[in-house]
Amino acid sequence: MVLADAAARSDMIGSEDVALLLSTQRPGEVWEGNLLIHLLVLHALSRLPGNATIVRDGIRTALLHQRDDGGVPFVTDTDTWTAVTAGLALRTAGAPCDSLDRIAQHVQRLQHPGGGWSYTDHARLADTDCTTVALEFLHASDPHAYRNPVQSGIKALLSVRGGDGGFPTYAGTPSEACMTAAVINVLATQGSRYQHVIDEAMAFLAGSQKPDGSFPPGWSDSRLHTLFRAHLATRPFTTGRAPVVRERIVRLVRSIQNEDGGWGKGDGAPSDAISTAYGLIVAAGLPDHLPAVRAAEYLLSQQYSDGRIDAPPDMVGPRPLPYHVPVLSDAFLLLSWAHLTRRVTP
Template sequence: MSGHTWPMITGRYRMRCEPATGTRYHDIPLDPGAFSTGLAALARSVAGRVDNEGALRDHCRSRVLESALALRLLERVPAATEPVNLHALRAFLTDHTTSPDGLDRVLADLALGTHAALPDEAIEAVLDHAPEFTRGRKRALLHGLVRLLAATTDDSRAELESSPGAFDLRGLHPWAKTQVTAVKVVLAATSGRIDLVTETDVNRLKRTQRHRGIWEGNVLIHLWVLHALAYLPGTEPEIADGITRLAPHQRPDGGIPFITDTDTWTTVTGGIALATVGGLESTCAALREHVLRQQKPDGGWSVTDTAEVTDVDDISVALQFLHLTGDPAVRGAVESGWRALADVAGEEGGYPTYVKGAPSEASMTVAALDALTLQPLRHREALRRGLNFVVEQQRPDGSFPPDWSSSRWHTIFRAVLMATRPGLPPVPGTDQMVRKAVDLALSTQHPDGGWGQQDGDRSDPVSTAYGLITVCGTQPDPQPAAAAASYLLAHQRPDGTLPTKPDVIGPRPFVFYVPLVADIFCLLSLAHLHQRTNHHHTVPAQAGHPQTRTDRMDRRGP
């Protein structure tokens, strides 16, 4: 990775996340030198994160939810606490008792014993930001969370009996099945109904502990499983071993993350971003080889290299990145990816996140359709049906139902990109969908040039990146895009990166943070604007080499 100099950015962009049609801007009110310098600095920063395995890696940062569960678990089984720094864990939670996030404050207080309950309004606020079809499961999870963190044995029987659908495993992927089972065990044990726990439940939980590391890289589910097992006899060895495997993921700030990383996702999205700047053939070739190695037996890709559960989003973006590389050798992998997408498509034309039979979602359908536009004639019928689904999902204000981002602009910008591709079949309402989305962006852009995650929120860089792509090239006035770019450049650090409000969600609606993800989308947005300009200037080459990681990152933290 470190053997090449930084190339000139010439405007020969091949960004798959760029529509082939749209307005070109001639007199954009933006300093071209400052813009090119900022774009190059961000591109160098992202390229510098490619390691010697061809992956773009970054750790998931600590989160209060997992840290609170970890502290309570270690207090329940004190004999197994040695590998974890309890003092640092408590200090992390103490720091968050004054967090501006109300839910974080309550969870930290619950774990530290200074609060006895999760207020009803906090529960409802969480549920209001979750997709409708997940509400029953989320409500049960929150009640189980209170049982664990408040260390109570209050009667949870009403929750078990009134929400039977919350424990229905049909249509769920393995992560959800395991989490639902663990929540069921916790609620059953704390309500005196341990008889509701079946041998199948116990075996499902124990199977996750037969791995060398954290099962599927999901620390939250790992903690839920250990808590559930602690209510069952004869599980002490699994719990002690599970805590030992948790310890390496304690972050330098003392906290515990949601997942270990999102390295496959950052590699495929970052690959698309880096392919836009051109001249990085060796870097993109290394990324391509890594992506090919991460393809799973079902033809799909997962969010992280250590997981096996594939999802529509990663499949869709991996297909786009492999297409960008232009290598005929990827044809077999791409064909397998097409089949993986087809295997999960819903009867109504939409796509769920994980498995066939689960509810289709606008965000995942947009992602899948954008990949299918690589070969619009071949996938014409799937595109037609999918477009109908997306059009019907749009809300009156131009937004879409909640997705895997806390920013409403995430699905919006991807829907606009997909719907402006060439070769799409004519579907009534498609043009109106694009107009409504773009009009929403234009009417809500803040005076500072940015956008916030939701109506009334302050501007943040990643939401602004999403908004910039939404307005760029879809309407004739260059001012909104220029103002957004100015906002991003004003917030750029000397190393090219941007500090931003976390927006990625898992499980919905809990937000987690992988900083590299935000930098990648900011790079994509600036590249979109560069694509729409006259290209009358180039970005000068920089002396030296990009900072390239040549060793695998320590899994304890960045």
Template sequence: MTPVLLPSAGRVEPLAHGPHAHELLHRRDRLARRVAARVGPDGLLRAPCESRVLESALALWLLTAERAAPQARRRLARYLRDTLDGRPPDAVQRALGRAALGTAGPADRAAARELVVDDFTADRKRLMFATLLAELGAGEFPRVRPEAYDVRGQQSWLQLEMTSLKIMAAYGTGAPGLVTGADWDVLAPAVRPGPAWECNNLARLLGLLALRKHPGRRPAVRRALGDVLAGLGADGGLPFITGMGLFATATAGLALVRCGYAGPLVDRMADALAGRQNPDGGFGFHPGVTQSDVDDTSYAVEFLRGTGAARHRRRIRAAERHLLERRNSDGGFPTYARGIPSEIAMTAGAVNALAPDPAHRAVVEDGVRFIAAGQRPDGGFGRGWSRNASNAVFRAVLACDAARAGAGPAARRELDLVRSRAVGHLAGTGNADGGWGHRPGDPSDPISTAYAVIALAGSPEHRPLLRRAVRLLADRQQPDGGYLSRPDQAGPRPLLYDVPALADVSVLLGLAHAPIGPAAR
């Protein structure tokens, strides 16, 4: 990839000079070339998801219950044994994996109760995992309270998932009369032929496990098993989702543009992303996902504006309208739909996307006030879809920076205070090696550290910290130019899933913000 330097937005003092600066630029460019090489002929970044224990355990249980595909069952069992022995995940997934293998013990029955969920979805997640453990024979089904499964107005796959859990619990507790015809209708996408509906293997598996309770629906379940098997990875396991091609394309495009790359490749990425806009004006996380969300829409707007605002003006306006329609009365933004609790990272992303247009000034100011109100006494923020504490921090910092343009003196002082406290939180929670982990005290990993770099980049008073963090990222680069990192994406929260391409993209975005060498923006 040949760099075409974009016009400078103003220089800052570089982190390094001479040979050291040349080395950092060389490492960043190697990573940029690696990220660019992931772009396929369709203009989208290839970002498939790795297999996970949760979905693999459910697939094995389903195939075993249906006495189907013995060879695939052996592959799934091998994947589960190897993963549980070599790379054990969280306690809930360990319990489900052992239950599917028939080796669950007494401690596994308490896994759902002991699950730590630090957001508004906690009760729902405990209900989900308690039900699944019971379905796999490692626990007792919870009593069915119909209101606990009511998620009308929320994301599409959540309705399928919660209805499936309701059916499992109703049959498991001997109360099938609680299941309505409308409940069965909600599960229809689970048996659609082809790839998983909304690219979500978990939702399809839950739907199939529930549908098999109804004798008249068993044939459709068995017909769907071939499509489930088609999603197995080379390792024999099954991933949570198909991939994150649109999210990765938008964030990688932002990183490449900020590094100073422009030209046909970046334009092709932007055009490909724009062509995947949903009819409601928003964007999903992967091609074929019709459920738009604030996160992907915000990143898409930033990328499209940065690489071709004139060419994509109509798309940008439609995406901005999508964001505005989802804004809650508290001034914050949820992930999916108006009325769902607002979240810091989602609000910060929306602020970044909307701030360049003066017409959205009032919305931006309300969004920043929501962020300020959610800041913790130590300057940090809660975790959301990203399990990195540094994710919400860097997004809040960028939102404060974006909101500064056009703000009056008093508003600027408030923005600077929120920003200073957030960056100060990072400064006080870093590790001795110069990096950050998911939470204070966790081992440093490249993604968490890259997010911290973004937050620190515009703070001259923390230049020594920034220099050490960039050095850690440079030292962690693999011989092939890429990165290996503990994943930060979670779904259902707090269960991690791994899209390896995002390690490269996240680090490139971090290095793109760092003032490296004389060409730094």
């Protein structure tokens, strides 16, 4: 609608388009928790007569989320995504059980009636990324106590499965390597029950892998993100396509490690802490300990006395726009240390 107005082609704007955008506007509520879309909708509606009150109300709603520094975030929050990611990292690292139980109960309460999870409790549309990590965390917490929510979540994942055997972020969108790897990680916790689904998903993953071992971009602008998730997805399997996918990942990860022991986001990029954390998860599973030792030394050189490690933003959404939630970096960094610790002390 914005483009049609700019091109003086109001004839291209249909009543159904207007009705769709109007349906997202409720005073005090940001549709799906997405302020970027909320503001784009206001730009579109402001170009049409009769919408002045709706636009004013929408502006007031957006300003409710203005931060102390004057800026406005692109979403209201990512609280569910950060909870499941931090929960899995803490579980893997052996955090106190009482804290983990509180997180698990909170995550269970956030599950949608359809079985999935969204990045925030303000969104109704479930996504594969949050759902898979939530399921991994709940299964690791107590596979018996959380059996029903886990099975409901797996059913939700299977409902969005693509005809190509892969899995998308959202229902009806193209399958993605990173999301497919994430689903394999969840299904692998269920024994051989979903082996046929895993086999087809692994075939999609293998078909998505480039000759150099990398994958198409996902929801991170560091190519190491999909690499570590795909590596974990292939690790339990010794037959079929998995060993080939894994071998290519290992070869690539080893070849692109920088002289300082870290990894960068892409070709020729300087080392950064978050890419190195992703690389360390792969390196921690290698027979040769040297890549992991070098990566650990790099990360230790970046750590402050209070435990913080400076890590640049790497999550992107809408792709390729970067966003920064510091606790996400902390969670992935902790996850990498947990994998290394398990290598050192099984």
